[in-house]
Structure formats: structure tokens, C-alpha cells
Amino acid sequence: MQKTSVCIVGGGIVGAFLFDELSLLGEKPILVEKGEDFSLGATKANSGILHAGYDCQPNTLKAKYNVLGLKMYKSVAKRLGERLINCGSLVVGDENSLPQLQDLKNRGDKNGVKNMSILDRNSLLALEPNLADNIRWGLFAKDACIISPYHFCVSLIEEGIANGGKIKLNFEPQKIVKIPTEIIAKLPKNTDFWQISQAINDYEQKAKNSSEKFQEDYCYIVLSDDDFVICNSIINCSGAGINEISKLLDEKTFPLQLVKGEYILLDNSEGSLVHRPIFPLPSKHGKGILACPTVHGNIFFGPTAVPVDKYDTSVSSSSLAIIKNNALKLIKNINFRKTIKLYAGIRVKTGNDFEIYFSQKNLGFVTLAGICSPGLTSAPALALDVIKYLQKIGVVKNKKIDSQKIIKRKPYTRIFELNHTQLDQLIKQNGDYGEIVCNCEKITKGEILEVLKNSPIKPLTTDGVKRRLRTTMGHCQGSFCYGKLAKIMAEYYGVDESEIIFRGNTSLIVNDIKNGGIYEQNKK
Amino acid sequence: MKKQKFDIVVIGGGSAGLASAIEADKMGLKVAILERDCRLGGILNQCIHNGFGLNYFKQELTGPEYAQKFVDMLPATKISVFLGTTVLDILQKKDKDIFYEIHTISREGEISFEAKSIIFATGCRERPSGSISLCGTRPAGVISAGSAQRLINIYGKMIGKKVVIVGSGDIGLIMARRLRYEGAEVLGVYEIMPYPSGLKRNIVQCLEDYNIPLYLSKTVCEVVGQDRVEGVWIAPVNKDFSLDESKKEFVPCDTVVLSIGLVPENDIACSLGVKLNPMTNGPLVDEYLQTNLPGVFSCGNGLHVHDIVDNVSKESQRAGKNSARYILGQLETNNPHKITAKDGVRYVNPTTFYEGEGVININFRSNNIYKDKKIVVKCNGKVVREIEKKVILPAEMETVVVAKNNLTDDIEVGIE
Numbered sequence: 001m002q003k004t005s006v007c008i009v010g011g012g013i014v015g016a017f018l019f020d021e022l023s024l025l026g027e028k029p030i031l032v033e034k035g036e037d038f039s040l041g042a043t044k045a046n047s048g049i050l051h052a053g054y055d056c057q058p059n060t061l062k063a064k065y066n067v068l069g070l071k072m073y074k075s076v077a078k079r080l081g082e083r084l085i086n087c088g089s090l091v092v093g094d095e096n097s098l099p100q101l102q103d104l105k106n107r108g109d110k111n112g113v114k115n116m117s118i119l120d121r122n123s124l125l126a127l128e129p130n131l132a133d134n135i136r137w138g139l140f141a142k143d144a145c146i147i148s149p150y151h152f153c154v155s156l157i158e159e160g161i162a163n164g165g166k167i168k169l170n171f172e173p174q175k176i177v178k179i180p181t182e183i184i185a186k187l188p189k190n191t192d193f194w195q196i197s198q199a200i201n202d203y204e205q206k207a208k209n210s211s212e213k214f215q216e217d218y219c220y221i222v223l224s225d226d227d228f229v230i231c232n233s234i235i236n237c238s239g240a241g242i243n244e245i246s247k248l249l250d251e252k253t254f255p256l257q258l259v260k261g262e263y264i265l266l267d268n269s270e271g272s273l274v275h276r277p278i279f280p281l282p283s284k285h286g287k288g289i290l291a292c293p294t295v296h297g298n299i300f301f302g303p304t305a306v307p308v309d310k311y312d313t314s315v316s317s318s319s320l321a322i323i324k325n326n327a328l329k330l331i332k333n334i335n336f337r338k339t340i341k342l343y344a345g346i347r348v349k350t351g352n353d354f355e356i357y358f359s360q361k362n363l364g365f366v367t368l369a370g371i372c373s374p375g376l377t378s379a380p381a382l383a384l385d386v387i388k389y390l391q392k393i394g395v396v397k398n399k400k401i402d403s404q405k406i407i408k409r410k411p412y413t414r415i416f417e418l419n420h421t422q423l424d425q426l427i428k429q430n431g432d433y434g435e436i437v438c439n440c441e442k443i444t445k446g447e448i449l450e451v452l453k454n455s456p457i458k459p460l461t462t463d464g465v466k467r468r469l470r471t472t473m474g475h476c477q478g479s480f481c482y483g484k485l486a487k488i489m490a491e492y493y494g495v496d497e498s499e500i501i502f503r504g505n506t507s508l509i510v511n512d513i514k515n516g517g518i519y520e521q522n523k524k
Numbered sequence: 525m526k527k528q529k530f531d532i533v534v535i536g537g538g539s540a541g542l543a544s545a546i547e548a549d550k551m552g553l554k555v556a557i558l559e560r561d562c563r564l565g566g567i568l569n570q571c572i573h574n575g576f577g578l579n580y581f582k583q584e585l586t587g588p589e590y591a592q593k594f595v596d597m598l599p600a601t602k603i604s605v606f607l608g609t610t611v612l613d614i615l616q617k618k619d620k621d622i623f624y625e626i627h628t629i630s631r632e633g634e635i636s637f638e639a640k641s642i643i644f645a646t647g648c649r650e651r652p653s654g655s656i657s658l659c660g661t662r663p664a665g666v667i668s669a670g671s672a673q674r675l676i677n678i679y680g681k682m683i684g685k686k687v688v689i690v691g692s693g694d695i696g697l698i699m700a701r702r703l704r705y706e707g708a709e710v711l712g713v714y715e716i717m718p719y720p721s722g723l724k725r726n727i728v729q730c731l732e733d734y735n736i737p738l739y740l741s742k743t744v745c746e747v748v749g750q751d752r753v754e755g756v757w758i759a760p761v762n763k764d765f766s767l768d769e770s771k772k773e774f775v776p777c778d779t780v781v782l783s784i785g786l787v788p789e790n791d792i793a794c795s796l797g798v799k800l801n802p803m804t805n806g807p808l809v810d811e812y813l814q815t816n817l818p819g820v821f822s823c824g825n826g827l828h829v830h831d832i833v834d835n836v837s838k839e840s841q842r843a844g845k846n847s848a849r850y851i852l853g854q855l856e857t858n859n860p861h862k863i864t865a866k867d868g869v870r871y872v873n874p875t876t877f878y879e880g881e882g883v884i885n886i887n888f889r890s891n892n893i894y895k896d897k898k899i900v901v902k903c904n905g906k907v908v909r910e911i912e913k914k915v916i917l918p919a920e921m922e923t924v925v926v927a928k929n930n931l932t933d934d935i936e937v938g939i940e
Contacts, residue, residue, distance in 0.1 A: 264654075265654065269791075269794070313661065313662075314659070314660045314661045314746070314747075314748075315659045315660065316659055316746075317657070317659045317745060317746070317767070317769070320657055320659060337655060338655075339654040339655055339657060340652045340654040340655070341652065341653070341654040342653075342654055342657060342658065342659065343662065415629075420525055420627070420634055421525070423629065423634055424525050424633045424634040427629060427630075427631065427632070427633045427634065428633050431631035431632070432631075434608075434629045434630050434631040434632065434633060434634075435608060435630075435631055436560060436610040436629070439560065439610070440791075442610075442612065444629075475649070475652065476649045476650065476652065477652035477653065477654070477668075478671070479649060479650045479652070479668040479670055479671040480649065480671070482667075482671055482675075483671065483674050483675050483678070483679050483681075487679065497679065497681050498681065502664040503662075503663070503664055503751065506663070506664040506665075506751040506752040507664060508664045508665065508667060508675075508683065509675060509681040509682065509683060510682055510683065510684055510685065510778075
């Protein structure tokens with residue numbers, strides 16, 4: 001029976017920061033996620049930019065948390081051993097763009113953004129030689145950064161686990177029960193799913209049939225179809241799924257708009273094309289289609305902003321043309337033949353700002369709605385404010401994180417970060433570190449086994465390994481290494497390769513050919 | 525870190541690497557082969573179908589058999605073979621002469637190789653789905669042809685039951701038959717071009733013999749399916765290669781095999797400073813197959829994608845021999861002239877020759893199908909070589925040998 005002060009529902013970047021910060025406070029939170037891994041929603045496929053904060057309308061939650069969040073990221077990245085590149089960002093426009101850029105800068109000033117400057121074409125070209133010919137003016141925001149959002153998310157959760165937090169994957173809440181603490185207190189420590197279901201049933205019957213009033217003191221049980229968590233508060237940060245969770249407690253729902261953002265990703269051979277995020281002038285549809293490097297040296301263009309009515313991450317050919325068209329308005333000399341992947345992510349909007357809902361009816365139930373851009377940047381500050389609230393209502397102990405007591409997450413070995421002597425020594429200790437599996441990204445068998453063995457969140461899918469190491473993410477996109485990776489995983493887990501999942505619950509390998517092959521057919 | 529010194533280091537132990545190393549060894553030089561896999565032979569090891577060696581060995585072999593013929597020659601040589609050895613980076617150094625320092629890792633640790641000459645025999649890799657802007661979803665079941673071939677032939681694992689093949693390159697055709705053998709239903713091969721991009725013999729032996737339909741000027745425009753492929757939308761291709769989505773049709777399937785082309789593998793070569801030919805994605809080379817860097821040679825599919833391995837072996841032998849001649853100071857590189865592609869020719873290899881004696885081997889591919897035409901080599905508008913051809917196909921590499929005597933200016937290769 002797992003009891004906690006805080007149950008976080010949804011393992012994206014917001015849930016990850018909440019989980020980590022609560023763990024560092026010694027709260028032992030429980031993070032539940034319906035997927036087979038973390039960072040599978042909006043956190044997986046977004047632009048990976050930590051925005052400076054000039055774009056948000058002043059006096060909004062977005063403006064507040066963006067500016068605060070950005071300031072918090074650097075030290076977290078350092079602690080986690082995650083890459084964060086402080087490359088700055090540019091908004092660029094043609095000869096008529098100066099007034100709009102000035103407006104943006106003024107907005108930034110109001111939001112408390114520092115280190116912004118308006119640059120002319122010559123200064124812009126010194127930063128970005130491949131800017132399109134009609135670009136005349138730009139707003140440079142020195143403080144913007146880029147990170148790898150899915151790596152960051154997984155690392156945060158790993159640190160949270162190292163500091164006492166617990167996780168539950170494949171946990172999709174089906175029911176939430178508000179139940180008097182005294183009933184829970186009477187349950188034996190080893191109460192299982194069946195027994196808790198019984199206890200809930202008994203309580204519900206009793207509550208229906210009698211007018212007996214229980215004390216005000218109650219807690220929540222969050223149940224999936226085979227597991228449960230008992231908690232004093234629930235943070236609902238499940239992105240596109242928040243309303244499903246809220247409905248379980250008959251709580252306030254939000255009108256959600258799913259917006260699909262499609263991207264084109266280029267090979268890292270094109271890495272010198274741009275050196276920082278380059279935005280067009282923002283429109284009422286958002287920040288527009290940008291050109292941007294990733295921390296791993298690839299270049300992407302996107303995202304589009306296509307409203308969708310379901311969680312659809314397909315890329316359409318019409319969007320592709322739009323992305324290319326818009327990218328060429330910013331940057332010249334783009335070699336689209338070096339595209340290695342098209343992908344899309346979903347951002348969930350509700351109105352124009354973030355919504356933070358602290359329930360009065362169900363004290364301790366919090367919904368974070370519409371955490372779209374700049375959600376990644378805002379996540380740490382947003383998490384901190386939610387925790388302050390939990391401290392105010394007495395769910396979380398009122399203390400500060402003691403940085404001396406943080407148990408640091410041990411980053412995975414990356415051979416390219418070692419010098420010749422270190423690498424040679426490592427291989428002499430363990431030959432697996434000398435056996436390259438992913439040729440494009442130069443990832444060894446040793447690094448893969450290390451993740452499988454040491455990760456507190458065991459990746460069960462090849463995609464999961466990818467989200468920790470970047471295997472299959474290079475320019476061959478797994479054509480050379482997929483089989484080798486599946487074999488290493490199958491050997492480690494003691495299963496057949498066909499049981500190694502590629503994504504979701506499907507393998508790339510199928511072994512049950514029904515008609516037995518051409519030779520068998522001929523025999524008959 | 526261990527250090528090793530060789531005259532010539534060959535990077536890659538496939539068909540190109542083996543042939544070039546053996547030839548360089550014949551010239552009495554100290555040669556090493558660095559191979560990242562745990563066995564020699566490269567991609568030939570997964571090509572278990574026959575049809576190899578008809579030209580070179582005058583007999584029909586499977587891929588592994590073809591490779592083994594070369595591997596069997598090694599004991600009679602002094603070549604050192606380093607398996608499971610991956611090159612991380614290469615530095616150009618200068619002492620009295622230029623030499624190269626090649627950093628590698630293997631299960632034994634780091635080894636640094638020093639060599640006067642390098643032969644890049646790195647083969648090619650498959651184009652990813654992004655390179656054809658494959659739209660739709662990204663479920664399990666979209667797989668490149670070579671990857672499918674490795675899973676089936678090396679790992680003994682099947683990849684699907686109802687398969688659509690995109691692209692009529694040779695690997696796609698071979699895999700159509702292979703998947704059929706293994707019990708999959710192969711619904712068809714879809715080719716964006718109006719003509720097949722694989723060899724005629726593969727069209728006949730892999731598709732026609734098994735009643736697998738080939739659809740020309742049609743390609744996949746969208747993949748459907750969340751976890752596993754559920755089908756693809758196929759659309760006809762207009763003359764300008766845009767898709768006519770008004771006529772698209774849905775084909776239910778669980779697997780999409782992509783045979784959409786190969787790219788010469790030159791990451792390490794590029795970081796060393798080797799210049800590439802944008803038409804082939806392989807290095808720009810002279811008639812000796814030497815790149816812009818002294819003593820650095822390129823051959824096989826790392827230079828340009830071949831259709832027949834026999835040609836790889838022959839080309840690579842020249843690279844091996846020339847690498848040795850470079851070290852022995854026998855390469856004449858006076859008065860360079862350009863070789864350029866003219867009408868009907870997509871690219872030529874090499875792109876530079878030098879005045880002197882002997883012949884130049886020029887390989888090229890046409891940009892379309894030509895019937896009853898002539899391959900014409902001209903110097904200063906004057907025809908210096910002319911070959912009549914019944915048919916010229918983009919799928920089949922052409923070779924023309926030109927005598928160098930009297931060539932004192934740039935030459936052009938065209939189809940007339």
C-alpha cells in the first residue's frame with residue numbers, strides 16, 4: 001500500500017519538475033504516468049527552447065513563470081549533468097519590422113527580461129551568416145537557451161527517484177475516491193488492490209445508507225485498473241488528459257484546444273546552418289515557424305500550428321510545404337535533401353494563458369491546464385508555486401530544499417565526453433565500451449547496457465533507450481543499428497527480439513507468420 | 525593508448541576494402557584493414573541471394589561466397605586485419621611528409637594508427653524516411669530495405685506479414701522476393717520514377733517470377749497507423765514529381781519497406797577535409813581515385829553507389845594500386861584537366877585527369893533511359909571516343925575507357 005502526501009498525475013516536464021522538487025524536499029511524492037515511459041506527450045516533441053520571455057503578454061502567468069523559470073534552469077541543468085546551451089535567440093524581420101521588434105523589446109522590458117538588443121543586418125549576419133536576404137532587423141535575446149526536453153524530463157525524474165520519490169508507469173487513473181483518513185488508518189499495511197476496492201465499496205455503501213458524518217479529515221485514493229495510490233493531494237498535470245482526471249472527482253474541466261506542431265529535422269551535417277533559435281515576427285497564431293539548432297547539432301524547422309480534434313501527430317504534406325516556405329523566409333541555403341525525419345507534437349491550449357486551478361471543493365486537488373509554450377521554460381517556477389500552495393494548505397512540510405543533502409543523479413557514461421586516456425581505461429575495464437552499436441551517434445554496447453542496468457526507470461522499448469542515449473537518432477535513423485539494439489535488449493531482458501517493443505506496445509519484429517512461408521506452402 | 529604504424533590503412537573491410545588492400549599488398553606495402561563489424565565482407569554478408577561474381581569470377585555466387593573468395597586470399601598476404609574496430613577521427617599531420625593519425629576504438633581499447641595513405645572503403649548507408657519527406661504517422665513497421673534484410677537474413681527475424689515496398693532499387697526488389705519466400709504477402713513495389721531504378725534481371729527474377737506487381741510513377745504519400753502500420757496512401761506522380769493526391773488510394777498493410785536510395789558514407793572523410801561531389805555524395809576524385817587530400821583515396825560505394833559488386837572490386841583494385849604508387853612516388857599529377865558530365869549524363873567519376881600516358885577509366889550514370897544512342901567523349905569539341913549503345917539505363921553504371929595520349933584539355937562525356 002503506497003501512501004504519499006502528493007500524487008502527481010502525468011510525467012511530462014511539469015510533472016517531472018514537481019516530482020523532483022518535492023522529492024528534494026523529502027516528501028516522497030508518487031508520479032503516475034499512463035504511458036510505458038515518461039516524456040511521451042508535449043515534452044517529447046517541442047522546440048526545446050528556453051524562451052527569454054519577451055513574447056508573453058505582460059501580467060500573465062506565462063510572463064511571470066517564463067522569466068522566473070528561465071533563471072532556475074541553469075543550476076538544475078548543472079546538477080543533473082544535462083546539456084543546456086545559452087545561445088540566445090533572435091526574432092528577425094524585414095525593413096518594416098523595426099517598430100514591431102521595438103514593441104517586443106518593450107514588452108520584454110515590462111516582463112523583466114534582461115539583455116535584449118535590437119540589431120541591424122550587419123550585426124545579425126555576424127551572428128547568423130545564413131539569414132535570408134530581406135532580413136534587415138532583429139531582436140537578440142541573450143538569455144534564451146536550448147535543451148533536450150525529453151532528456152531533461154527523464155533526468156529530473158531519475159533525480160527525484162534517487163531522492164525518495166516513487167514512480168508508477170502504465171498507470172492510467174480510472175477512479176479517484178475521496179475517503180476519510182480514519183478509514184485508511186484502519187487498513188493493514190499490506191492492503192492490496194482487491195482489499196482496497198473492498199474497503200472503498202464498503203465505505204461508499206455506508207455513506208449512501210447512513211447520514212453519519214465523517215470528520216473533515218480525508219484523503220484521496222487514485223486507482224488504475226490494477227494499482228492504487230493513497231495521497232493527500234493530487235496534482236493533475238496530464239496535458240491533454242487533464243479533463244479525464246478532473247471528471248473522476250467531478251471537478252472543474254477546461255475547454256482544451258489541441259494544436260499540432262509539425263517539424264522537419266535535418267541531419268547534423270547541416271549543424272552550422274543556424275546557431276540559435278531564429279523566429280519570424282510573432283503573429284496572433286503564435287511564435288511562428290522558426291529555424292533552430294538542437295543541443296545535439298541537428299537543425300529543425302517548425303512548428304506549424306494546426307488545430308486538431310484528437311491526439312493526432314501525423315505530418316501532412318501540405319504542412320510540409322508551409323514549413324519549407326516559411327523557413328526559407330528566414331534562412332537561405334537550406335538543404336532539405338538532408339531531412340532525416342518529419343515529426344509532430346501536440347500542444348494543449350486553454351484560452352491565452354496557463355490556468356492553475358486550486359480546488360476549494362476538494363482541498364489539495366490542483367489542475368494545471370493549457371501548459372503550452374512557454375511551458376517548458378515555465379515548468380520549474382510553476383512547480384515551485386504549486387508546492388508553495390501545498391505548503392500553505394499543510395499538505396507539504398514547510399521547509400526549504402537543503403542543497404547539501406541532494407543525492408545527485410549519476411549521469412550515464414558518454415564516450416565522446418571522455419578524453420583518450422579515460423576512454424582507453426574504461427574500455428580496458430569493460431570491453432563493451434569499445435563496441436560501437438549506433439555508428440551515427442557513436443554509442444557503445446557498454447553505454448546501452450549501463451542504461452538498461454542502472455536506469456531507475458528501466459527503458460523497455462528501443463524508443464526508451466533512444467530517449468536516454470540517442471541510439472537510432474542519427475542520419476541512418478536506425479537502419480544499421482536497430483537489430484543490434486533489439487538484440488542487446490532481448491539478451492538483457494531474457495526475451496525474444498520480437499518482444500522488444502519499438503514504441504507503444506508494438507515490436508518491429510513479428511515472428512508469427514501464419515501461413516508458414518513459401519517453402520511450407522509448397523510442401524502442402 | 526596503443527600505436528600502430530602502416531603504409532596504408534584501409535577503412536572498411538567489405539568488397540571495396542578487401543580488393544584495395546589485397547592490391548596494395550601486392551605492391552609490397554604494409555597494409556591494415558579496419559573493419560567495424562566482427563567479420564569481413566560488409567553488406568555482402570546479408571546479401572544471401574545469388575547473382576554476384578558473374579563478371580569478376582565468371583561464376584554465380586551469393587554475397588557471402590563472393591566476400592569469402594577475397595577473405596580466402598588474405599592468408600597469402602601480409603595484410604593486418606582489425607575487426608570490431610571503429611574509426612572515431614582522423615588527423616592530418618606533417619613531419620617530413622604528410623601522414624595521417626587514425627583514432628579507433630575496439631573492445632581492446634583505443635588504438636591510434638599512423639599511415640602515409642588512407643583508402644576510404646566505407647560503403648554507403650540507406651536514406652532515411654525523412655529524405656523522401658514521408659508524411660503521416662511514425663508507427664512500427666516502417667523499415668528500410670537493408671535493415672529488413674539484416675533482420676531477416678542475419679538475425680532470422682521476420683518483419684511483417686503484409687508488405688508494401690517503396691522504391692524499386694535493387695535491395696527493394698531483392699527484399700520483395702525474400703519477404704515472399706518467408707511467407708509475407710508482398711502487395712507491390714511502388715516507384716516514383718517512370719522507370720524502375722533496379723537492374724532488369726532483378727525485375728524479372730524477383731518480381732515477375734513471383735507475380736509481384738511493379739507500379740511506376742506512383743509512390744506513398746502518407747503512412748497510417750498509430751502503434752503499427754495500418755496502411756499507406758498511394759498517389760500517382762505528376763510529371764513535375766508532385767503528387768496527384770486527388771487520385772490517391774488506400775492500401776492496407778502492416779509493413780512499409782523503404783528502398784529509396786543509398787548515400788555514400790563519408791562522415792569521417794568530411795571531417796578530415798575531403799571534398800564531396802554533390803551529385804554522388806562521394807568524394808571528388810582524380811583518375812587515380814585520389815581525393816583532394818594527398819594520399820587519401822576513395823573507392824566502392826563510399827565513392828559512388830554501384831549496382832554490381834564486381835565493378836566495386838575492379839575499381840577498388842585501382843585505388844589500392846594507386847595508393848601504393850602514391851607512397852612509392854609513382855603518381856604523375858602534372859597538368860590536371862577536368863572531366864565533366866554533358867547532355868544525358870548525370871555525373872562522371874573521376875572528375876580530374878592528368879596529361880600523360882595510359883588510359884582513364886570513366887564511370888557515369890545517365891539521367892534517363894536512352895535507346896540507340898552514342899556515348900561521346902569530347903575534348904575541345906573534338907570527339908576522342910565514341911561507343912554505340914542499344915540502351916542506356918540510369919540503373920546501370922556505364923564505363924568508358926579513354927586513352928590519354930594527345931589529351932591536353934578538359935574533356936566532356938555526353939550521350940548523343
